[in-house]
Amino acid sequence: MSLRQLVWTLVSSELDEKLDEHKLHGTFLRSFQRLSSSGRGTVAPPDELIVKHLQGLGRQRGHDRHVLRFQSLRSRLHHSAARPVLALLFHLRGGDRGVVEDVSRPTLKEVRGGWHLASLANQKEISEAKIVRDLLFALQGVSSDCFDSSCEVDPAVLLTRPAWLLCHRILGLAKLHLRLSTDAKEAMGHGLLHQALCEALRKQLQGYYEVLAQLMSCEGLSLRSLWARLLAPMTRLHFLSQLCEGSRGVFGGALSSMVFASGFSGDIVAQDLAKEILRSVVKPLWSMIRAWMTEGELQDPYGEFFVIADASVPLEDLWNRAYSLELEMVPSFISLELARKILLTGKSVNFIRLCCRRTWSPEPLGTSELLPEEEIGASFDLASRVERLSSKTNEHLVKLLMNHFSLGEHALALRRFLLLGQGDFVQSLMDALQEELDIDANKIHKHQLMGILEMALRQSNAQFCSVDVLGRLGIKLRSPERGERGWDVFLLDYSIDSPLHVVFTPNIMQKYDRAFSFLWKLRRVSHALAASWNQHMALQRHLCRDQRDSLDRLSLLETRQTLHRCTLLRHEMHHFVQNVQSYVLEVLDTSWAKLQQGWQKSSDLDEVISQHERYLAAVEEGAFLAKGSEAILSGVSALLSLVLEFCTLQEQACASCFEVAAVEEEESVEAVFQAVRGRPFARSLAECRASLDHLASTFQMKLQLFLRALEDRSIQATASVSYWWDIVEHLFRLEM
Numbered sequence: 001m002s003l004r005q006l007v008w009t010l011v012s013s014e015l016d017e018k019l020d021e022h023k024l025h026g027t028f029l030r031s032f033q034r035l036s037s038s039g040r041g042t043v044a045p046p047d048e049l050i051v052k053h054l055q056g057l058g059r060q061r062g063h064d065r066h067v068l069r070f071q072s073l074r075s076r077l078h079h080s081a082a083r084p085v086l087a088l089l090f091h092l093r094g095g096d097r098g099v100v101e102d103v104s105r106p107t108l109k110e111v112r113g114g115w116h117l118a119s120l121a122n123q124k125e126i127s128e129a130k131i132v133r134d135l136l137f138a139l140q141g142v143s144s145d146c147f148d149s150s151c152e153v154d155p156a157v158l159l160t161r162p163a164w165l166l167c168h169r170i171l172g173l174a175k176l177h178l179r180l181s182t183d184a185k186e187a188m189g190h191g192l193l194h195q196a197l198c199e200a201l202r203k204q205l206q207g208y209y210e211v212l213a214q215l216m217s218c219e220g221l222s223l224r225s226l227w228a229r230l231l232a233p234m235t236r237l238h239f240l241s242q243l244c245e246g247s248r249g250v251f252g253g254a255l256s257s258m259v260f261a262s263g264f265s266g267d268i269v270a271q272d273l274a275k276e277i278l279r280s281v282v283k284p285l286w287s288m289i290r291a292w293m294t295e296g297e298l299q300d301p302y303g304e305f306f307v308i309a310d311a312s313v314p315l316e317d318l319w320n321r322a323y324s325l326e327l328e329m330v331p332s333f334i335s336l337e338l339a340r341k342i343l344l345t346g347k348s349v350n351f352i353r354l355c356c357r358r359t360w361s362p363e364p365l366g367t368s369e370l371l372p373e374e375e376i377g378a379s380f381d382l383a384s385r386v387e388r389l390s391s392k393t394n395e396h397l398v399k400l401l402m403n404h405f406s407l408g409e410h411a412l413a414l415r416r417f418l419l420l421g422q423g424d425f426v427q428s429l430m431d432a433l434q435e436e437l438d439i440d441a442n443k444i445h446k447h448q449l450m451g452i453l454e455m456a457l458r459q460s461n462a463q464f465c466s467v468d469v470l471g472r473l474g475i476k477l478r479s480p481e482r483g484e485r486g487w488d489v490f491l492l493d494y495s496i497d498s499p500l501h502v503v504f505t506p507n508i509m510q511k512y513d514r515a516f517s518f519l520w521k522l523r524r525v526s527h528a529l530a531a532s533w534n535q536h537m538a539l540q541r542h543l544c545r546d547q548r549d550s551l552d553r554l555s556l557l558e559t560r561q562t563l564h565r566c567t568l569l570r571h572e573m574h575h576f577v578q579n580v581q582s583y584v585l586e587v588l589d590t591s592w593a594k595l596q597q598g599w600q601k602s603s604d605l606d607e608v609i610s611q612h613e614r615y616l617a618a619v620e621e622g623a624f625l626a627k628g629s630e631a632i633l634s635g636v637s638a639l640l641s642l643v644l645e646f647c648t649l650q651e652q653a654c655a656s657c658f659e660v661a662a663v664e665e666e667e668s669v670e671a672v673f674q675a676v677r678g679r680p681f682a683r684s685l686a687e688c689r690a691s692l693d694h695l696a697s698t699f700q701m702k703l704q705l706f707l708r709a710l711e712d713r714s715i716q717a718t719a720s721v722s723y724w725w726d727i728v729e730h731l732f733r734l735e736m
Helices: 003-014 021-036 046-061 065-074 079-091 128-139 161-185 192-216 223-229 231-247 253-262 268-295 315-322 336-355 382-404 407-417 423-437 446-458 467-472 506-545 550-601 605-622 630-666 669-678 680-716 721-735
Strands: 099-101 108-110 307-309 323-325 473-477 490-494
Touching (some): 128 161, 128 192, 161 192, 161 231, 192 223, 192 231, 192 268, 223 231, 231 268, 253 268, 268 382, 307 336, 315 323, 336 382, 336 605, 382 407, 382 605, 407 490, 423 506, 490 506, 506 550, 506 605, 550 605, 550 630, 550 680, 630 680
């Protein structure tokens, strides 16, 4: 291998691989020029300099092993090539002390501190002080003679390897500063939290500039001292750089979570920095929370807040659909429960002002920072402030609904009228509507029924209800199906307006309608059984009061046999209806008591709504309207229909008996005989008994199927096992 190739190989292996070819070639030429001129000048041979250098290292380490090894290696080299090669190796070695040759003068000299800094452009030496000064300029982003604007060493500057390594490290800090400066300026349009982060970065850079100002004022600062004093700023800027990289593409509350997570480190400096930056980043978030909880306003122009609004939702659905949580935007240091309370408080403020049309000025939430002064992982005082303000706002809303808007009074009115809790009113209404509802459903009219409703109210204790309650009560008729009568389409209506609509939603009112239909049919069946019993008693008294001859006694015996069949079947049906009705009323009373207790303990509107929904769910369970109870409801409806069929059949039988009695009073026995033989009512008693026997067997069969369905339901049920077994035990009395 030639000397030229050897120099090129050594230069290439020692320098940075990333150095471009132009700089590499320049370094090779300068090194080869030094080797070419190494034979001129009165200087010590390089092998002697190397021996002295190794002897110095041996004295420091307590042995001379390196000197002996060097002498052994030198003896193997050819004498003519040994000197330039050794000079090159010694020149490229680095270390505490070194020598170089000036290009203009081929002599070697020692340089103070071991650094030789030269410029080939003007063939003058560059002092270490100038390099330090230029480095301080580069650390501020200012170009200089030795370093360009991109924080790279000027190609015309020649440095020894140790000097180059330190400059490279220091310039790495300068590059960090350039990136952070650029990131800190790109804040507009990225969101309030991102702008706050950039402002925090600029504040941290101010501290960095203060350190540089202090270094600029120092005299006799060496390159090593500069590097030592920059270690602390280097650590801080490295952390800030990592923070900037982690914040790219992160938005809103997730950005504060990222800053918060960066503080969980064993490095105390990183913890303090993260805490200080987080204080700045959460200030916009704190302002959003304060404006939302006190004014009900979303001051969120960039969509960074974890509460979002849907502007397309109408005012009627403000509470249920207008506002929601964006879970991705909830900071990690705010629990979901706390975020829900923040959401609930702002919703309450808006509901009070927009739906209740009342003014509400809660106490200020406070202006201090979110973070505590102890440590970044400690609990925030935000929770206590939110809890205090949330409690006051929600408590005010609940009291407003209960006291000013009479929520409890309207719930009681729904129980009295739609759930048929006002017994005297229900009885009076059924008596008055009997004829109107017996006709075909297509022939009844709402305006005619309204007059009957008002009469029933005046005839019962319902007249003592408030004017507001009575004014809300009305009638509505659902769309009739073929063959339905007025009983099947009749519904009581109760008008609900804002703000009570948030509790009594349209869906809730539909559940009230379903419950009313079932309870109305149950009360109708009970009312029909009572009417049939009254009719039976009237006929019985009429038969006992009159005296009959032999033919009359025969008719009387046949009539009494028919009435006896009716009495047995009516008692059986009445027993069933009374058991079902008493159980349903027990469920209604128990559920109502639980609703009152729950509302007394409710601390916010969501709990008020939830308590009412649980109350209505219990009513549906008791009325066999809940999901999974379809077979039970079908069985009950079939049995109630049989009861109504029985009442119609008994009415026909009693009408026939009264007709026979009327004929006997007016005509002779022969006329009676001819009338009985020739008129349809004479054959109706026998037909009635046959129909009663068939109806009784059908009722027993349906009843057994119903009880079996109850048993199956109680076995399949999980949480409500005891509930369904109570029904079974209640209704098994039918067989006693």
